[in-house]
Amino acid sequence: MSKVKVAAFSVSLDGYGAGLDQSIENPLGKRGEELHEWIFPTKMFQKMYDKGEGTEGVDNDFADRSFENLGAWILGRNMFGPIRGPWLNDEWKGWWGENPPYHVPVFVLTHHAREPLSMKGGTVFHFVTEGIESALEKARTAANGKDIRIGGGASTIRQFLQAGYIDEMHLAFSPVFLGSGEHVFAGIDLPKLGFTETQTVYGKGATHVILRKNQ
Numbered sequence: 167m168s169k170v171k172v173a174a175f176s177v178s179l180d181g182y183g184a185g186l187d188q189s190i191e192n193p194l195g196k197r198g199e200e201l202h203e204w205i206f207p208t209k210m211f212q213k214m215y216d217k218g219e220g221t222e223g224v225d226n227d228f229a230d231r232s233f234e235n236l237g238a239w240i241l242g243r244n245m246f247g248p249i250r251g252p253w254l255n256d257e258w259k260g261w262w263g264e265n266p267p268y269h270v271p272v273f274v275l276t277h278h279a280r281e282p283l284s285m286k287g288g289t290v291f292h293f294v295t296e297g298i299e300s301a302l303e304k305a306r307t308a309a310n311g312k313d314i315r316i317g318g319g320a321s322t323i324r325q326f327l328q329a330g331y332i333d334e335m336h337l338a339f340s341p342v343f344l345g346s347g348e349h350v351f352a353g354i355d356l357p358k359l360g361f362t363e364t365q366t367v368y369g370k371g372a373t374h375v376i377l378r379k380n381q
Contacts, residue, residue, distance in 0.1 A: 168306065168309060168312060168313055168314065169303055169313045169314070169316045169330050169333040170332050171316070171332065171335065172318075172323055172334070173231070173233075173315055173335075173336045173340065174228060174338055175318060175323065175350075176204070176205070176337075176338045177201065177335055177340070177350055178201055178343055179340070180343045180344060180345065181244075181332055181351050182201075182348060182349055182350070183201070183214035183320035183323070183344075183350045184200035184253075184320060184348040185346075185347040186346055186347050188244060188248065189248055193261055195348070196343055196346055196347075197347075198344075200223055200340065201340045201344075201358075202299045202340070202373055204335050204369060204370070204371025205225065205229050205338070205372075207371070208220050208226040209222055209226045210229040210230050211229060214267050222376075223369065223370060223372075224368070225369035225370055227320075228369065228374050229297075232294075232336065234308075235310060235313045236312060237271075237310055237312025238268055238273065238306075238309040238312070238315075239271075239305070239314070239315045239316075239317050239344065240272075240275070240298075240301050240302065240314060240315070240316050240317065240326075241274050241317045241318065242274075242319050242321060244320060244321075245274075245290070245317055245319050245322070246274045246276075251347045252278045253278055256283070258277050259285065259291075260285075260291065264286050264290045267286045268289040269287045269288045270289070270308070271289075271308040271309075272289060272290065272291050272292065273292050273308075273315075274292065274294065275297075275308065275322060276293050279295050280293040280300070281293075291300055294303065296324075298325050298329060298331070299329075300334055305356055320348040320349065321348060324353065324354060325349075327354055327356075327359060328353070328354065332379075333379055334378045334379070335361070335376070337374075338372040338373070338374055339372055339373045341370050341372075341373075356377070359379070360380045361378065361379055361380075362377070362380060363377060364377065366377050
């Protein structure tokens with residue numbers, strides 16, 4: 167059965183999913199890159215960016231699993247790029263170069279319309295201006311029975327959680343405190359939403375926690 171899920175989403179020990187002051191020079195915000203130190207050395211990540219062999223083990227296993235059975239992604243606009251307000255032109259095509267890692271349709275939440283953007287490897291960015299319900303409906307159609315991954319950022323995850331749309335979350339807790347930034351759980355009552363901890367696995371660079379809704 168198709169699921170709406172969060173996977174391999176890095177979080178600090180104090181609950182932040184990104185640092186302050188995201189920009190083109192610092193896309194994850196101040197110290198935000200520290201949250202992702204667990205995934206950078208993995209075989210999956212290194213292979214994705216043609217950087218070498220990479221490491222195996224628990225962290226790599228979870229990184230690999232995060233791409234299984236995906237039919238579509240949903241991203242907040244900040245995850246696509248640092249541009250704010252109306253699109254001035256179509257020059258910005260994301261952080262990932264000509265061949266982004268998605269390889270399926272990606273639906274980007276925005277207040278400003280833009281034509282779909284086709285990239286190498288099967289990634290097509292669709293820009294959705296009608297809100298999260300419209301994005302989810304379009305993603306379900308595109309996924310054709312496969313899973314839909316909510317890729318972030320933290321505010322997008324909160325919106326989908328509060329609306330009750332997320333079935334499963336894999337959070338990778340990195341051993342750092344950010345102290346400030348974009349908090350993943352602000353205004354969220356996970357037990358009230360039906361989530362319970364179902365699995366905790368300790369990797370070399372992160373503690374992996376899987377949360378699923380009660381059935």
